[in-house]
Amino acid sequence: MxxxxxxxxxxxxxxxxxxxxxxxxxxxxxxxxxxxxxxxxxxxxxxxxxxxxxxxxxxxxxxxxxxxxxxxxxxxxxxxAICQGTQVYPGIDALLDKLTHLAMRWGIVTNKPEGLTHQLLDHFPRLQAAQVIVGADTYAHAKPHPLPLLEAAKTLDCAPECCFYVGDIENDTRAAHAANMKSIVAGWGYVGDPALIRNWEADHIFTTPTQLSAFLGS
Structure with a gap:
């Protein structure tokens, strides 16, 4: 799908x-x-x-x-000192271009406090274009509880089963499945031991944003 x-x-x-x-x-x-x-x-x-x-x-x-x-x-x-060494991962800008080309809606759901999330995103205008931004304290529960994902999908007028969630730790996969969303592992992030990713039972695993971009265009 x-x-x-x-x-x-x-x-x-x-x-x-x-x-x-x-x-x-x-x-x-x-x-x-x-x-x-x-x-x-x-x-x-x-x-x-x-x-x-x-x-x-x-x-x-x-x-x-x-x-x-x-x-x-x-x-x-x-x-x-929120943005002294922080950088966008290589390939993310091109991925966002692909989302624009495909007219796909996208958002950010993080366990970083909402205030600090916006403070950080002030340094990254491309990411500020997200159509919804949810932090750890936006709602009563944070990931791996499904509430933040469900509320983000609701804001974007998207049924959960038509939404994918991309994250780099097992709790992201758990949150996605609890919300009845498809899960994608960002294998370029802080995934830890790559051999253990298979145990997360994610729907898709990509090692680069470029691979994810190609998947979306297929």
Whole structure:
């Protein structure tokens, strides 16, 4: 089935935000005199946001910390330098051109807070053209709950079964299936061990945005 509408995750799907997310986490770790995350740790945990990065950095000490306070410090640092190293993945601009050519509706559903999402997208005019933008706190639930995807589809006047969701972690696939949408794995993102992707039972797996673009045009 060819989708009439596509929803995208943001971190690890449209944007490589790992450099700035990792820097924010490292600034929090420095406040506790802890060593910084390695590049591998950053790229492994960025799609899990503040919780994933800080849990990796604090290790066993994480259980002795206030997660709400730590997240607040992370979001503060992230908001202060939100787009120093973040870049659009190669091939995304061409993919968006293809969506325009096909007159397909598209949007963004992310677990990044809505305010920070818009702050980041101010640096990427092409992504601001999304016809719906949903953050982690836009509705009562965030992914992997299906509510954000269902509300985004409703905004675009699209039946869920005619919508694809593109993301780079297993929870994105779970959210898509819970919303009765087809799932696409962004294999160019922070997918972790590629061998495990098959276990996610996604409907499609693409290793580059170019492959996804070709699929849409087929």
């Amino acid at each position: 060819t989708p009439s509408t596509i929803l995208f995750d943001l971190d690890g799907t449209l944007l490589d935000t790992a450099p700035d997310m990792g820097e924010a986490a490292n600034r929090v770790l420095a406040e506790f005199d802890l060593p910084p995350l390695t590049a591998e740790q950053i790229y492994t945990h960025t799609s899990f946001g503040a919780r994933g990065l800080l849990t990796a950095g604090f290790g066993e000490q994480a259980k002795h910390q206030d997660p709400i306070a730590l997240r607040a410090r992370f979001l503060y640092h992230y908001g202060q």
